[in-house]
Amino acid sequence: MKKENRYRLAYGTLLLLLLLFLALNICAGSVSISVSEVGRVLTGRGTDTVFSDIILQIRFPRALAAAVLGGGLALSGYLLQTFFHNPIAGPFILGISSGAKLVVALVMVAALERAVQVSSWSMILAAFAGAMISMGFVLLMSRVVDQMSMLIVSGVMIGYICSAVTDFVVTFAEDADIVNLHNWSKGSFSGISWDNVAMLSVVIFTASLCVFLLSKPISAYQMGEAYGQNMGLNIRLFRVFLVLLSSVLSACVTAFAGPVSFVGIAVPHLVKSLFGTARPILMIPGCFLGGAAFCLFCDLLARVVFAPTELSISTVTAVFGAPVVIFIMVKRRRQS
C-alpha cells in the first residue's frame, strides 16, 4: 500500500501549499498590514476601516478568484491534453484563451461606446463563444494536419492573430476605462469583486464536478480511441463533452482574468510527476488543487515583487511554466 501513502502525501502537500499561499496572498501586498491586524480583520474585530477594506474587499476576493480560476485553468489544460493525446496542449498555447479574449474585448468595447454596463454573465458567454470559435478552428486544423507539433504551431498562430486584433481594438477604443481593459487583456486577477467570485465559483465548480464525473471515460480514452470504443465508450459524445467542458473552463478564466499562460500545461505535468500516476480519478482533484496553489503563488509574486507596480499574471506564470514545457519536450524527444 505504498502507492496510497504517496497519493495521500501528494494531496497533503498540495493542500498545504494552497493554504499557505492563500494566507500569504491575504497578508502581503503593497500596503503593509501586520499579521495580527489581518487576524483581527478576518475575525471581524478590525479597527482600521482602510485595512479591513483592503483585506476584505480587495485581497480576499482576489485570492479566492486566483485559486478557483487557477484550478479551472489547470483542469482545462488537462482535458485538452487528454483530448489531443499531447502533453503540451493547453488553452493558451492552442489559442483558445486568445479567442475568448478577442470576443470579450469586442463586446466590452462595443458596450463602452454605448455606455452600457456588461454583466458578468454576458462576459462569460462572450468568452465561451470566442473559446468555441478558436476551438473549432483548432479542431479543423487537427483534421488537416496529422502532426501534433503542427497543430500546436497553428494554435500559437491563432493566438497571435486574436491577440493582434484585440490589441488593435483596445488601442483605438477611446475611454478612460480602457486602462482596465488593457490590464485585463494582458492577464490579471485585479479588480475582482465578491459578486464575480460567487459567479465564477458557480461556473468553475459545476464544470469541475462534471469533469470529475467523467474520470472513468477519460481513463478509457487514455488507452486510445479504438480500445476506448471497444470498452463501450461513445467516442463522439465523449469528445463533445471534453471540448465543451475545457472551453467553459478556459472561457470563464479568460472572462475574469484575461489570458493566463502555461498554467494549463505546467500544472497537470507537475501533478502527474508528484503522484506518479496518470489515473484521472486522482489527477482531476490533484490538478485543481495544484492549479489553485500555482496561481496563488504566481499572483503573489506579480503583486509583491515590484510593488507597487503590478506584473501581469502571464508574465509570472510564463517564467515558471515555460521551463516545464521545454522539459516535457526534451523528455519526449529522448523517449522516442
Next chain:
Amino acid sequence: MRDGYYLYTKGLTVGYHGVPLIREIELCLKKGEILTLIGPNGAGKTTILRNIIRQMEPLSGTVCLDGRALASITGRELSRKLSVVLTERVRPELMTCEEVVATGRYPYTGRFGVLSEKDRQIVKESMELVHISEFANRDFIRTSDGQKQRVMLARAICQEPEMIVLDEPTSFLDMRYKLEFLSILQDMSRSRGLSVIMSLHELDLAERISDKVACVKGDHVDRFGTPEEVFAGGYIKELYGMSTGSYDERTGSLELEAVKGKPEVFVLAGAGSGTAVYRRLQREGIPFATGILWENDLDYPAAQALAAEVVSIKPFSRMDENSVKRAKELIDGCSRVICAMDEKDAGEFYSAFSVLLRYAAGQGK
C-alpha cells in the same frame, strides 16, 4: 439457415469514404471456432476486422453477432461480448502492465471505475494465463513490443468476452510466444467456447490453428472454408501473387526461387539429408539435380522447389531401371556429385544409392 452461428456477415461491403474496398463478404463462425483472415499486405484484412468490431460503418450489408444486428447492440453490451487486440500503438502514461490489463474490466466497474475484489482476481488470473505476472508492475511503455502484445491479450481476456478479434497479433512475438499466444486462444476456444477472429501473416500457423480460413484477394473474399480446402492446389501462391520462390502447402515451408540452368551438381540424397544441401546450392547460385527420391521423402518438397531436375519415383515403389538410368545421365552431365547421405543409412530398398555412388566414384566425381 444461419442459426447456430455466433457471428455472420451478410452481403457486407466495406470501404473508406463511400468507395468499396471489399464487396459482398459472407463469413460465418460458430461459438468456439477460430477464423483467420489471410491475404497479401494491403488486401483489407484490417478493414474487415474494423467493420466487425464496429469501428467502421459498413457501406452495405450487415454484421450479426449472437443473433442480433451489430448496429442494434449498445456500446456497453458489445463491450461485454467482444474484446480486441489491435495493431494500434497504445502509449498510456505512467501505467503499469497490471493497470493496462485492468482496463479490460471497464465494462464491469461502476461509475468511477473502482475495481472490486472479484475484478482484481480476474485481472490476476488473466495475467497468469498469459504468463506476464512477472512484469505486472513494470511501466507499460518500457516493455518490449512482444511483451506489450501479451499484455494486450491479457487485457482482452480479462474483459471476459464471448469473442476476441485480433489484428496481426503475432507480428512482434518470437517463436516461443507465437505458439504460446495461439495455444492460449485455442485453449480458450475449446474450454470457454470463445470465438476468435484474427488476421495472420504466418500461413503455417494459420493453417494449423484455424477452423475456418478466409482469403482476402482483390475486392472480394476469394475463398472461405476449412484450412484443408484453402491450402490446396497451389492456391496460396496464387493468392499472394507470388512470382518468385514457392510455398509448400503441406509443410508450410517457404523456399526461395530455384536457380535455373543446366545442372552442374548432382546431389545424391534422401530421408531429409539433402534439404540443407539444396538450400546451400541455391544460396551459392548453382543449378543442381537430385535423386533418387520417393515422392514421400522428406527431401522431396525442397528438391521440387529448388532443383533443376528431380529424379523421383512413386511413394513406396521399387527403384526402377528408368530412374537409375536417368540419374546416371544426369551424373554424366554434372561436374560434381555431392553425397548428402551416409551409405549405411540407405536401406534395403534404396539399392540404387550404392549403385549411383559407385558410378560417380568411377567417374572421379
